[in-house]
Amino acid sequence: MNPIRRRRGIRTYPATSETCAMQSQSTDRDHAGRHHPGHRDTGGPDTGHPRDEGHDASGALSAPAAGTFEGRVLDRPHEDVEDQGLAFDLGTLIDRRRALGIFGAGASVFALAACTGTTTSSSSSSASATASASETASATPSPSKTYDEEMPQETAGPYPGDGSNGADALDVSGVERSNITASIDGGAAVDGVAMTLTMNIVDMVKDNGPMTGAAVYVWHCDPDGNYSMYSEGVEDETYLRGVQVVGDDGKVTFTSIVPGCYAGRWPHIHFEVFPDIGSITDATNAVLTSQIALSEEMANTVYKDSRYPDSATNMSQVTLETDNVFSDGVDMQMPKVSGSVAKGYTVTIDVPIDTSTAPQNAAAPGGGAGPGAAGGGGAPGQ
Numbered sequence: 352m353n354p355i356r357r358r359r360g361i362r363t364y365p366a367t368s369e370t371c372a373m374q375s376q377s378t379d380r381d382h383a384g385r386h387h388p389g390h391r392d393t394g395g396p397d398t399g400h401p402r403d404e405g406h407d408a409s410g411a412l413s414a415p416a417a418g419t420f421e422g423r424v425l426d427r428p429h430e431d432v433e434d435q436g437l438a439f440d441l442g443t444l445i446d447r448r449r450a451l452g453i454f455g456a457g458a459s460v461f462a463l464a465a466c467t468g469t470t471t472s473s474s475s476s477s478a479s480a481t482a483s484a485s486e487t488a489s490a491t492p493s494p495s496k497t498y499d500e501e502m503p504q505e506t507a508g509p510y511p512g513d514g515s516n517g518a519d520a521l522d523v524s525g526v527e528r529s530n531i532t533a534s535i536d537g538g539a540a541v542d543g544v545a546m547t548l549t550m551n552i553v554d555m556v557k558d559n560g561p562m563t564g565a566a567v568y569v570w571h572c573d574p575d576g577n578y579s580m581y582s583e584g585v586e587d588e589t590y591l592r593g594v595q596v597v598g599d600d601g602k603v604t605f606t607s608i609v610p611g612c613y614a615g616r617w618p619h620i621h622f623e624v625f626p627d628i629g630s631i632t633d634a635t636n637a638v639l640t641s642q643i644a645l646s647e648e649m650a651n652t653v654y655k656d657s658r659y660p661d662s663a664t665n666m667s668q669v670t671l672e673t674d675n676v677f678s679d680g681v682d683m684q685m686p687k688v689s690g691s692v693a694k695g696y697t698v699t700i701d702v703p704i705d706t707s708t709a710p711q712n713a714a715a716p717g718g719g720a721g722p723g724a725a726g727g728g729g730a731p732g733q
Contacts, residue, residue: 497559498703502683504710505642505676508621510578512570512592513634518580520592521568521631530606531569531593534579539588543574543608544653545695548643550604552597552624553703561601562704565638566625568594569605574659576613596628609653609696610645612662617674618645624704639704644671644681646688649696656692 507513512520520526525535533540548569554562570592572578579588591610595603612618623637630636654663671677677684683703690696 498553498555501555501703501705502641504640507640510581512580515634520580520589523589527594529595529604531591532607533590535589539590541573541590541608543658544656544692546607546609547697548605548607549602549699551601551701553701555703555705556707562597563599564627565597566594566628566631567603568623568631571610571620574611576611594631611659612665614665617669617671617677618650619643638706638710642676643686643700644677644684649688653692
């Protein structure tokens, strides 16, 4: 009868991934110098390498190490590890699986942290992009005011000098200029209290933006109430008339003098706006014809000056309510004013224009004698 031989325990080999995990764990323990049951750090300088658990300086298996494997006490200390039996092998496998579970959880946490970091970075980038877009939008120019209606259309009066009733300054070379205190050809110049007129030409159709490229023609009377090209003695003069082209900022600026006040009219400034400089040769091309009223405070102060001999008397005989141009309202035609007689005045006004509608200009009276003109009379209120 054959003797019964004990069966060798089934050895379970860890998968490659398990082996890597265990090697990683072993390395971490070595580097961190962490101790666990059954492990002793007995390395020394005389061996050339750290002595692993269960080995003495000669490399032989030490007694304490002979009874343990990975910190576990061997059931059969005098037999090989693979001969410890099924229970021991299963315990080893379970320990390794548990180690892998811990490793896997750590990897998941690491991956989640990495994803979270990416999300945070993406969120930061998104926020930065949004902020940049906001700054860009803020950097984009926008209208300071929105207009629901354009400046009122008014008559050009009997002294326009735009060719509509004979005299035509717009056909004279050099009419495009900012300083209008002297005649275009270098003739007579006028003397009065300095005034700088700035007009902001607003295109309502283009979101109240600047009407860049439009041409603005301005004219007004001198301190005696005379109009160049029409009044007696100045028929050959072209002073206080000029054209400016609207810039990218929507503005035109004229250097002039404060107009005088003649009988029957509130002191004012005439102007016409054309689509461009090429269209000024025909008065019917104007998209707006209107007038600017001067402030009462400025006028009363200026008209104390001796260069305006009759203006104070004429001013005392008219009001905005009795003026036949401004009596229906003057809110949009009253400019902002600052300055003094000594330093000059700055007059600024916005001129909103609706180019989608046809201009409804009041009929201009026929030519004739104006204030101070030969034949007297003139056309008060124009």
